[in-house]
Amino acid sequence: MDSRRRFLQFLAASPLLGLTHAGRLLADETLDRTGLADHLIGSPDEALDVFDFHNVARQVLPTSHYGYVATGTDGNATLRANREAFRRIYLRAMRMVDTSNVSLQTELLGESLDSPIVLAPVGSQRAFHADGELATARAARAQGHLQILSNVTTHPIEDVIEARGAPVWFQLYPTSKWSTAKTMLERAEAAGARVVVLTVDLNANSNRVLLGQFSRADERDCSACHGPGPDDWLKTKPMYDGTGSVSADWDMSAMTWDYIARLREASSMKIVVKGIVTAEDAQACVESGADAVYVSNHGGRAEDSGWGAIESLPEVVAAVDGRMPVMIDSGFRRGTDIFKALALGADAVCIGRAYIWALAAFGQAGVEKVLEMLRAELSMVMGQMGARSVPDIESRHIGIRGG
Numbered sequence: 001m002d003s004r005r006r007f008l009q010f011l012a013a014s015p016l017l018g019l020t021h022a023g024r025l026l027a028d029e030t031l032d033r034t035g036l037a038d039h040l041i042g043s044p045d046e047a048l049d050v051f052d053f054h055n056v057a058r059q060v061l062p063t064s065h066y067g068y069v070a071t072g073t074d075g076n077a078t079l080r081a082n083r084e085a086f087r088r089i090y091l092r093a094m095r096m097v098d099t100s101n102v103s104l105q106t107e108l109l110g111e112s113l114d115s116p117i118v119l120a121p122v123g124s125q126r127a128f129h130a131d132g133e134l135a136t137a138r139a140a141r142a143q144g145h146l147q148i149l150s151n152v153t154t155h156p157i158e159d160v161i162e163a164r165g166a167p168v169w170f171q172l173y174p175t176s177k178w179s180t181a182k183t184m185l186e187r188a189e190a191a192g193a194r195v196v197v198l199t200v201d202l203n204a205n206s207n208r209v210l211l212g213q214f215s216r217a218d219e220r221d222c223s224a225c226h227g228p229g230p231d232d233w234l235k236t237k238p239m240y241d242g243t244g245s246v247s248a249d250w251d252m253s254a255m256t257w258d259y260i261a262r263l264r265e266a267s268s269m270k271i272v273v274k275g276i277v278t279a280e281d282a283q284a285c286v287e288s289g290a291d292a293v294y295v296s297n298h299g300g301r302a303e304d305s306g307w308g309a310i311e312s313l314p315e316v317v318a319a320v321d322g323r324m325p326v327m328i329d330s331g332f333r334r335g336t337d338i339f340k341a342l343a344l345g346a347d348a349v350c351i352g353r354a355y356i357w358a359l360a361a362f363g364q365a366g367v368e369k370v371l372e373m374l375r376a377e378l379s380m381v382m383g384q385m386g387a388r389s390v391p392d393i394e395s396r397h398i399g400i401r402g403g
C-alpha cells in the first residue's frame, strides 16, 4: 500500500498530469468537479466524492482498460445525457420533520436490503484490480449491499458467493445457443443465486468508439491475457466453461420476448429484465411474466440515443403501475442522484463506474468507501428533504425544470 501511495504522490506531482489523453476526453465525467479534477487522493479516506476515485483510476489503469470502463458509444451523447439529465431535476425540501433517525432499509423481490444501493453487473473486473469480483464481493459483504454478478465475470460465481458470504444475483448474456444459457442458469442456481438478470440492451451490439481510441493508444502486447485472436475471449470467462460456446456465438440478435417464458421454464430463479428504456417494453416485461424491470442504457454503452436513463424512468414507472419493482442505473454518482430516482418511483438504484473506479484505485477498500459515501450522501439528502425512510421519498420531493 505504501508503494501505491508513493506512486500516486509521484503522479500527483507530475507536470504531465492533466494533459493525459484520458483527462482531455473525459471532461464530461468531471463536470461536477471543475478546476479540481486532477487532484489525486492517496487513500480511500481522503475521498470527497466518487470522482476522486475516477481521477486515480484514470492514472493507474492501463490505457485500454481505462478505455473499457470509460467508453460510451458513437459520440457519447447518451453518456453525457445520463449526467446532464440529473441537473434538470431539482429537489423540493420539506422542512421541520424529525429526521434524527433516517433508515435506508428496503425490500426488493422478497429480499430485505440495508439500502436501495446495489452493485450493477460489470464484466471482467480483473481488468481493474487483481482481486476483481472477489474484492467487490468482500466490499459488498462488509458494507451490506446486494451485488449483481456479470456472467462475463473473471472469477467463478461459486468463489464470488463465498467471498460475499451470501448469494449474488446472476446477470446473463445468453449467446445464440440455448444450451449455453441453460448450462449457466443451472450452475448459477446450484451455486445459490435466486435471481437472474437478463440483459437485453446489447442484442445488436454497440459502437464503442472511445474504447477504440484508448486501445489504439495502448502500446502493450495484450495477447498474454486476451489470447492471440478475437475468437478466444470467451475462453477467459469461467462461466462459459463447459458450455461449448465460443466467441462467435456471442450473438443475441434473435432474442424476443418469448425468451422470458423460456427462462421461466428452465429455472426457478426470479427474472429481472435489464436495459429497458420505454413504456412499451416495460409493459412487455409485465406481459411476458418477468418479476422486475431494470431501467438502463448500459451506462451510455448501448445505443447513442442521447436520452438519459433517469429521463426514461417516469414512463417506465407509469407503465408498470406498481405491478413489479423498478430498478435503474446509468450515470448515478451521488446520493442526490439516487434520491431523485427513488422520488420518481424507482425501488433500487444500481451503480456501475462509481464502484469500478474505486476498485481500480484501491481494491476492496475503495469499493467499501464508495458504498459508505453514497449511503451517507443519501441519508443526508433524505434528512434535508424531510424523508425518514425510503417509502417516505415521494414525487413531491422533486420537480422537473420545463417538465
Ligand SMILES: Cc1cc2nc3c(=O)[nH]c(=O)nc-3n(C[C@H](O)[C@H](O)[C@H](O)COP(=O)(O)O)c2cc1C
Residues within 6 Å of the ligand: 068, 069, 070, 082, 120, 121, 122, 123, 124, 150, 151, 152, 171, 199, 274, 296, 297, 298, 299, 300, 329, 330, 331, 332, 350, 351, 352, 353, 354, 356
Ligand atoms: C466496464 C463495464 C462493464 C460492464 N459489463 C456489464 C456486463 O457484463 N453486463 C451488464 O449487464 N452490464 C454491464 N455493464 C453495464 C452496467 O451494468 C451498468 O448498466 C452501467 O455501468 C451503469 O452506468 P454507470 O456506469 O454510469 O453507473 C458494464 C459497464 C461497465 C462500465
